[in-house]
Amino acid sequence: MLDCIVIGAGPGGLVCTKELLEQGLREVVCLEQARDVGGVFANTYDSLVLTSSATMSMFSDFWLGDGNQHLFWTKEEAVDYWKRYAKHFGVLDRIRFNSKVVAVVPQESEGWQVSLASGETLLSKRVALAIGNNTIPKYPAWKDLLTDVEYSHSKEYRNADRFAGKNVLVVGGGESGSDVALEASRVANKCWVSLRNTTGWVAPRKRGIYAADISTHRGVWGLPRDYGAALSEAIDRAELSQNDLVHDTADGETQRSPKFLVSCGSF
Ligand SMILES: Cc1cc2nc3c(=O)[nH]c(=O)nc-3n(C[C@H](O)[C@H](O)[C@H](O)COP(=O)(O)OP(=O)(O)OC[C@H]3O[C@@H](n4cnc5c(N)ncnc54)[C@H](O)[C@@H]3O)c2cc1C
Numbered sequence: 198m199l200d201c202i203v204i205g206a207g208p209g210g211l212v213c214t215k216e217l218l219e220q221g222l223r224e225v226v227c228l229e230q231a232r233d234v235g236g237v238f239a240n241t242y243d244s245l246v247l248t249s250s251a252t253m254s255m256f257s258d259f260w261l262g263d264g265n266q267h268l269f270w271t272k273e274e275a276v277d278y279w280k281r282y283a284k285h286f287g288v289l290d291r292i293r294f295n296s297k298v299v300a301v302v303p304q305e306s307e308g309w310q311v312s313l314a315s316g317e318t319l320l321s322k323r324v325a326l327a328i329g330n331n332t333i334p335k336y337p338a339w340k341d342l343l344t345d346v347e348y349s350h351s352k353e354y355r356n357a358d359r360f361a362g363k364n365v366l367v368v369g370g371g372e373s374g375s376d377v378a379l380e381a382s383r384v385a386n387k388c389w390v391s392l393r394n395t396t397g398w399v400a401p402r403k404r405g406i407y408a409a410d411i412s413t414h415r416g417v418w419g420l421p422r423d424y425g426a427a428l429s430e431a432i433d434r435a436e437l438s439q440n441d442l443v444h445d446t447a448d449g450e451t452q453r454s455p456k457f458l459v460s461c462g463s464f
């Protein structure tokens with residue numbers, strides 16, 4: 198019987214496996230349905246650039262060094278980092294890829310029976326779920342009413358090629374919606390964004406040369422708008438006073454409204 202099975206080799210599963218090994222558990226296996234590490238980052242759109250800076254995306258015990266902290270990784274850079282992390286801490290050897298878990302059943306005496314899609318079963322004293330919260334697409338209830346419109350979910354999105362010359366409606370103004378709308382609008386005939394509530398906060402990636410999330414975080418950007426209105430004004434004033442490029446329009450005038458809406462209120 199194994200000491201622990203970790204399900205999922207995204208960032209969460211890698212950290213979990215590493216910590217279990219460091220706690221002295223010997224028989225630890227990480228089961229991953231995909232062919233590689235990286236979780237959602239390995240399976241998302243081509244142009245993805247993380248919204249968290251390298252400082253916020255790195256682990257304190259695997260720091261890549263000064264000079265890198267204000268970068269925003271591409272998905273390839275992020276996956277490369279997780280891979281190096283996994284290799285460095287001996288986690289990579291513990292991962293079984295192409296191993297989709299289909300059932301986890303508690304055993305009467307002790308532990309859990311874990312069944313794989315291949316039909317194989319494993320027994321383990323403990324199970325850690327690290328299957329992520331962004332792996333299952335959430336469709337609106339009215340999806341099935343869309344009989345004469347082509348539709349897709351951002352989980353399937355890779356690039357804007359299929360939108361070339363078309364009229365595109367992006368539903369939702371979270372970070373996925375914002376990224377997709379920006380790319381689609383460059384090739385579409387027309388592109389709209391539909392928001393059922395308000396826009397979120399417009400949070401710049403950088404303030405000058407500094408990654409903005411080093412000095413703020415989503416605790417600030419996720420505040421309800423009513424409550425956060427005063428704070429928003431103060432942040433806006435502080436940013437404008439720094440003359441950052443993010444506030445400059447083409448003709449050099451400072452603008453207060455964004456070209457694209459970025460909602461950071463996903464928590
Ligand atoms: C497009 C996009 C961009 C994002 N950008 C950022 C960002 O910039 N910064 C940030 O902090 N967060 C970002 N996130 C949020 C991101 O999802 C989480 O930060 C991160 O993925 C959490 O890691 P995780 O290991 O918990 O989950 P995941 O990365 O989702 O990993 C879960 C893993 O479990 C595996 N799995 C699931 N079910 C099974 C099963 N039954 N059997 C075997 N394996 C299974 C999956 O294949 C996957 O590899 C982004 C999310 C998306 C969708």
Ligand SMILES: NC(=O)c1ccc[n+]([C@@H]2O[C@H](COP(=O)([O-])OP(=O)(O)OC[C@H]3O[C@@H](n4cnc5c(N)ncnc54)[C@H](OP(=O)(O)O)[C@@H]3O)[C@@H](O)[C@H]2O)c1
Binds near residue numbers: 245395
């Ligand atoms: N570049 C990046 O790093 C990047 C890119 C994409 C995603 N992410 C991360 O991935 C996670 C998920 O982000 P996400 O943008 O995919 O999801 P999200 O933050 O949950 O945003 C979903 C959006 O869809 C809207 N919506 C949901 N159901 C709807 C419905 N039935 N009708 C109309 N609108 C509806 C929501 O509106 P309401 O606000 O009204 O609920 C919201 O605007 C977040 O952690 C995010 O940070 C990061």
